[in-house]
Amino acid sequence: MGSYHQWFAPWKSRLFECLQISKSVAMIWIDLSTSYHCNRTMEEQTVRVLTNFQKRSNDxxxxxxxxxxxxxxxxxxxxxxxxxxxxxxxxxxxxxxxxxxxxxxxxxxxxxxxxxxxxxxxxxxxxxxxxxxxxxxxxxxxxxxxxxxxxxxxxxxxxxxxxxxxxxxxxxxxxxxxxxxxxxxxxxxxxxxxxxxxxxxxxxxxxxxxxxxxxxxxxxxxxxxxxxxxxxxxxxxxxxxxxxxxxxxxxxxxCTFNDDIQGTAAVGAAGIFASLRITGKKLIDNVFLFQGAGGANTGIAQLLSLAMQEEGATEAEANSKIWMVDIGGLLTKGRPAGDIEGHKAVFAKDFKHMNNLEEMVDEIKPTAIIGASAVPGAFTDRIIKAMGKYNERPIIFALSNPTSKAECSAEQAYALTEGRCMFASGSPFPSYNMNGKTLHPGQGNNAYIFPGVALGVITCGLRHIPDLLFLRAAQRLAELVTDDHLAEGRVYPPLSDIQEVSFKIAVDLAQYCYSNGLASAYPEPENKAEYIRSFMYTLEYESFEPETWEWPGSA
Incomplete structure (x- = not known):
């Protein structure tokens, strides 16, 4: 024991000196940081961030x-x-x-x-x-x-x-x-x-x-x-x-979902639902042609079929309105066995096989074409003009991401249909001015769906997520598109409104979940909106009183 004290003694006074120095440095740092932050509000810091952000030369x-x-x-x-x-x-x-x-x-x-x-x-x-x-x-x-x-x-x-x-x-x-x-x-x-x-x-x-x-x-x-x-x-x-x-x-x-399939499905379907308020057609009266039969388009097709069935159509009637094209061409029953994967086989038609998308548009005469194939330029000028020829208000959704993979641009779609089309894309396109009117292309971004769905699912304690939940989210999103938005060419609310959109979707899903026995968070809250708000992350700094703070033991 004596040897231990002999070893430690020379360091003992030095240790206390270091602690005192640390205390002094800490107090100086606290004084400086308190002085700085007390004089720089979050709003002032935001200005600094935006200034720095905008000075960057590229994205x-x-x-x-x-x-x-x-x-x-x-x-x-x-x-x-x-x-x-x-x-x-x-x-x-x-x-x-x-x-x-x-x-x-x-x-x-x-x-x-x-x-x-x-x-x-x-x-x-x-x-x-x-x-x-x-x-x-x-x-x-x-x-x-x-x-x-x-x-x-x-x-x-x-x-x-x-x-x-x-x-x-x-x-x-x-x-x-x-x-x-x-x-x-x-x-x-x-x-x-x-x-x-x-x-x-x-x-x-x-x-x-x-x-x-x-x-x-x-x-x-x-x-x-x-x-x-x-x-x-x-x-x-x-x-x-x-x-x-x-x-x-x-x-x-x-408790799981696939955003590329179900999130994309919901946002794509929502854009279709909103567009129908302009075209004046019922969902079952449309003909949909999908360029690409991967997760995104198959998800949209399945959700549209489910929506038509909710409106009274049989599954066969609903699926008959949906035509799909993959790398092998039009999905037809005459293609080789095993060539069509199970998730898209239900959309195969008893029809002649075709490989040329332009010819398909002329033959099928769709009211809506939806691209999620990552094939840039797949919607050619001829296809877009044909859509305008066969439809007073054609629906053209070029949903592939990023922008370089889009099937066509907003400018192409508007210019070649004389501004009559309802357009949406996966990545943003700038507004387009035609004959003195500014058209705002819709961005079919999954961000309209997954944050609100996640907020509703988490706060209600869901253990499983049925497809009907995504259909309900799509319907609610479409309801949030106002007549003024539609007049501007939008099929989605402006991105500036997206936080409130997410909140309203979450509240609506909470009501749906409790009404249908899906929620596990009990007791059921009487005010769903207030309940969900109580879980949400605050974006303001916490309030402290630094002048009352003292170093422990300094009294």
């Missing part, structure tokens, strides 16, 4: 600036984003997030989410336990195989879950600490990334088959075990061959 630099702000002052980031949605959402999400994912090795500053590798198989629950937040309510997960229309970007796809969950907070009011972005790293088949020295993931080909399925199974079970059966798991940008089967596999076991 990728603006993206980097905003995620850096998110790292150092999360509340200010969400305040600025929520108050400048129209200007900033295209930066933190589509289309700029696609560019950021392509350059993620350069953009990467710090991990804002959780990377789970195939090498972690057998230990996923332990990894989740290492995440500091114990009460996660919402997870967005991807394996990076089909990022937007850009293909396999592997772990560079992490920008998508991070961006999605940023909108959960900015648009849906879900507390950022309750959100967890996750990327499942099973490798990549992108040869460029195998040779990329900045790539931060597994530089090998993708794991497939049983080993891949076992990883996803373990992940789903680990999430439920760690965070409970009401933790929302949103699947994002999985390849179609996995997206549909995982949705079918997990939808009745977990």
């Amino acid at each position: 990728l630099d603006r993206f980097i600036y905003l995620i850096s702000l998110q790292d150092r002052n999360e509340k200010l980031f969400y305040k600025v984003l929520s108050e400048n949605v129209e200007e900033m959402m295209p930066i933190v999400y589509t289309p700029t997030v696609g560019q950021a994912c392509e350059h993620y090795g350069i953009v990467f500053r710090r991990p804002r989410g959780l990377f789970i590798s195939i090498n972690d198989k057998g230990h996923i629950y332990d990894i989740l336990c290492n995440w500091p937040e114990r009460n996660v309510k919402a997870i967005v997960v991807t394996d990076g195989e089909r990022i937007l229309g850009l293909g396999d970007l592997g772990v560079y796809g992490m920008g998508i879950p991070v961006g999605k969950l940023s909108l959960y907070t900015a648009l849906g009011g879900i507390h950022p600490a309750k959100c967890l972005p996750i990327l499942l790293d099973v490798g990549t088949n992108n040869k460029k990334l195998h040779a990329d020295p900045l790539y931060i993931g597994r530089q090998k080909g993708r794991i497939t088959g049983a080993e891949y399925d076992e990883l996803v199974d373990e992940f789903m079970h680990a999430v439920q075990r760690r965070y409970g059966s009401t933790c929302l798991i949103q699947f994002e940008d999985f390849a179609n061959h996995n997206a549909f089967r995982f949705l079918d596999k997990y939808r009745n076991k977990y």
